Amino acid sequence: MENFAFAPAYELPVWPFTPPPELGSAKVVRHPIVIVGAGPSGLTLACDLAQRGVRVVLLDEDDTVGVRGASSRGICYAQKSLEIFERLGIYERIAAKGITWSFGRTFSGEQEVYNFNLQANSVSRQPPFINLQQFYVEWFLVERILELGLTDVRWKSRVTRVEQLADGVHLDIETPAGSYTIEADRLIDATGANSPIRTQLGIEAHASRSTDRWCISDVRFRKPLPTERWTWVDAPFNEGRGVWQHLMADGVWRIDYQMPEDCDTAYISQPEVAGARLREQLGPDVEFEFVWIGPYGYRDHLLDSFRHGRVFFIGDAAHVVSPFGARGGNSGIQDAANLGWKLALVAQGKAGDTLLDSYDAERQPAAQQNLQVTSRSARFLAPRSPAEHTLRRAVVALAARHPFARALVNTGRMSVANDYPAAPQLPEGARSVQNLPLRWADGHETTLMQLLSEGTHCIGLWFAPTREQAKAALDATASLPLHLLAVGGDSGLPTLQADDRLASHLGIGDAGSFALVRPDAYRAAVLANATPETIASALRTALGHDSNP
Numbered sequence: 345m346e347n348f349a350f351a352p353a354y355e356l357p358v359w360p361f362t363p364p365p366e367l368g369s370a371k372v373v374r375h376p377i378v379i380v381g382a383g384p385s386g387l388t389l390a391c392d393l394a395q396r397g398v399r400v401v402l403l404d405e406d407d408t409v410g411v412r413g414a415s416s417r418g419i420c421y422a423q424k425s426l427e428i429f430e431r432l433g434i435y436e437r438i439a440a441k442g443i444t445w446s447f448g449r450t451f452s453g454e455q456e457v458y459n460f461n462l463q464a465n466s467v468s469r470q471p472p473f474i475n476l477q478q479f480y481v482e483w484f485l486v487e488r489i490l491e492l493g494l495t496d497v498r499w500k501s502r503v504t505r506v507e508q509l510a511d512g513v514h515l516d517i518e519t520p521a522g523s524y525t526i527e528a529d530r531l532i533d534a535t536g537a538n539s540p541i542r543t544q545l546g547i548e549a550h551a552s553r554s555t556d557r558w559c560i561s562d563v564r565f566r567k568p569l570p571t572e573r574w575t576w577v578d579a580p581f582n583e584g585r586g587v588w589q590h591l592m593a594d595g596v597w598r599i600d601y602q603m604p605e606d607c608d609t610a611y612i613s614q615p616e617v618a619g620a621r622l623r624e625q626l627g628p629d630v631e632f633e634f635v636w637i638g639p640y641g642y643r644d645h646l647l648d649s650f651r652h653g654r655v656f657f658i659g660d661a662a663h664v665v666s667p668f669g670a671r672g673g674n675s676g677i678q679d680a681a682n683l684g685w686k687l688a689l690v691a692q693g694k695a696g697d698t699l700l701d702s703y704d705a706e707r708q709p710a711a712q713q714n715l716q717v718t719s720r721s722a723r724f725l726a727p728r729s730p731a732e733h734t735l736r737r738a739v740v741a742l743a744a745r746h747p748f749a750r751a752l753v754n755t756g757r758m759s760v761a762n763d764y765p766a767a768p769q770l771p772e773g774a775r776s777v778q779n780l781p782l783r784w785a786d787g788h789e790t791t792l793m794q795l796l797s798e799g800t801h802c803i804g805l806w807f808a809p810t811r812e813q814a815k816a817a818l819d820a821t822a823s824l825p826l827h828l829l830a831v832g833g834d835s836g837l838p839t840l841q842a843d844d845r846l847a848s849h850l851g852i853g854d855a856g857s858f859a860l861v862r863p864d865a866y867r868a869a870v871l872a873n874a875t876p877e878t879i880a881s882a883l884r885t886a887l888g889h890d891s892n893p
C-alpha cells in the first residue's frame with residue numbers, strides 16, 4: 345500500500361495575554377465599543393475603526409489566528425473584500441501572498457460544460473478574486489491593527505455572560521489571570537457560527553443542516569495546472585460526484601470531494617483513503633504531500649435581525665451559508681465595512697443612533713440573498729427531490745450541446761457586493777462602486793479607495809459644476825462629512841479628469857450631474873441636476889440625519 349506524506353503543520357503567530365487594567369479593580373469601566381471575536385469579520389471591523397481613529401476593545405478567547413487543529417475555512421476573497429483590504433492597508437500583503445484568479449471552468453465527466461471570466465465586468469484596481477488561507481488574512485489584519493495602535497486587543501479573554509442594559513451591555517470576561525466585568529455602549533458579536541452571545545440572549549438563528557457530505561484535501565503537488573477555479577458536477581475520478589479545486593498560497597491546493605451522504609466520516613478522511621482518491625485524480629506519477637484532510641457537512645442560518653438593542657451581529661454570528669460561491673467569509677467582511685463607518689460617525693457625534701439601524705436594513709437582505717443563491721447551488725449539487733434530479737440530469741445533458749443550458753449548471757455563483765434595497769437612508773437603494781483608477785486634473789493618479797482611506801466621509805462627485813455652485817455647495821455642507829470633488833470643469837474644487845469609465849460606472853456624466861459615494865464605497869444617491877441644496881439634502885438623508893437630527 346502507498347504511504348502518503350504529510351507536510352509539517354503551519355507555524356502560526358501567538359500574541360501574549362496582557363492583564364487588563366480592570367483586573368483586580370472593583371470599578372466597572374464603560375467602553376464605547378467592544379468587539380468579541382477576532383475572526384475575519386471582527387478583525388476587519390476593529391481595523392476599519394482604528395483606521396478611522398476610533399478606539400475599541402477587541403476580545404478573543406484564543407491567542408492566535410485560525411482554528412487550532414483545523415484547516416483554513418475561507419479560501420477565496422472577492423473583489424469587494426479586496427477593495428476593503430486596500431482601504432485598510434493590507435491589500436498588498438494579500439496580493440503578494442495569495443493566488444489571483446478570475447477564470448472558472450465547470451466539467452461534467454471529462455467535458456467542460458460551462459466557464460466564466462469575472463474580469464470581463466471589472467473596472468477595479470483589485471482582481472475579481474484572490475485565494476488565500478483565512479489565517480493569513482487574519483494575521484495581516486492583526487499586524488495592521490497593531491501598527492495602527494488604537495485597538496485594545498485582549499487575547500485569552502472569554503466572554504462568559506452578556507446582559508443588555510437600558511443604555512449599554514454588561515460583559516463578564518474570564519482570563520488566565522482571573523475574571524472581570526466591563527460595560528459597553530455597543531457590543532459587536534463576531535464570535536462566529538456557534539455564537540455563545542446569541543445563545544445567551546436567546547436569539548433564534550433558524551438553523552438547518554444539510555445531509556450532503558464532503559471531504560477536504562489540502563495538498564501540495566507538482567503538476568502544472570492553471571490558476572483557475574475548476575469544479576466538476578460529476579467527476580469520473582470521484583465516483584461521479586462533485587469536486588472543487590482551488591490553488592491557495594504556499595503551493596497548497598484545496599480539493600473538496602463530495603462523498604456519499606451516509607459515508608463514515610472518519611473512514612473517508614483517513615490518509616490512505618484520501619490518498620487513493622487523490623491518486624485517482626492526479627494519476628500514478630504525481631508526487632504529493634498532504635497538508636490537511638478533514639470531512640465536513642455544511643449548514644445555514646440567518647438571524648431575523650442583525651441588531652438587538654445595543655448588540656450587533658456580524659459575520660457567521662449573523663448568517664451562515666454553504667461554501668459554494670465563497671459568500672460566507674466575504675459577506676462577513678462586508679458586514680464589518682458596512683457597520684464600521686456608521687459606528688465611527690456615531691462615536692464621533694456626527695450621526696445619530698438611527699444610522700446604526702441601517703446596518704440591519706442593508707446587511708440582513710444581503711444575507712438573505714446570499715442564502716437564497718447558495719441554497720440553489722447546494723440543491724443543484726445534492727438534489728433533494730425526483731424533480732430536482734430530473735432537472736439536473738437535463739441541464740447537464742443539454743449543456744454539452746446548447747449554450748442556453750450552460751448557465752444553469754450551478755456549482756456556485758461567486759460572491760459579489762450585494763445591492764441594497766430602498767430604505768429611509770437610501771431612497772433609491774444603493775450599489776457598490778468599484779475601486780476605479782482615477783486621475784487628478786494635474787495628471788496624478790489616485791483611486792476611489794485612496795480617496796476614502798483617510799477619515800470618515802462621503803465623496804461627492806460633481807460633473808463640471810460652476811464656481812458659484814461649488815462655493816455654495818461647500819457652504820451648505822460645511823458641517824457634514826463630505827469631500828466634494830469636481831469631475832472636469834473649472835470650479836475651483838479638487839478636480840478629477842473626466843473619464844468615460846467613471847461616468848458609465850457611476851451611471852451619470854452630463855454637466856451638473858452628481859453621485860454621492862458613501863465611506864463603504866456604495867453609491868447612495870444620484871442627482872441629474874445637482875444644486876447645493878439637493879446635495880446637502882442627499883447627504884443628510886444618507887447619514888440618517890433626517891430621521892434623527
Ligand SMILES: O=C(O)CCc1cccc(O)c1
Binds near residue numbers: 600
Ligand atoms: O469555489 C467555490 O465555490 C468555493 C470554494 C470553497 C470556499 C470555502 C471553503 C472551501 O472548502 C471551498
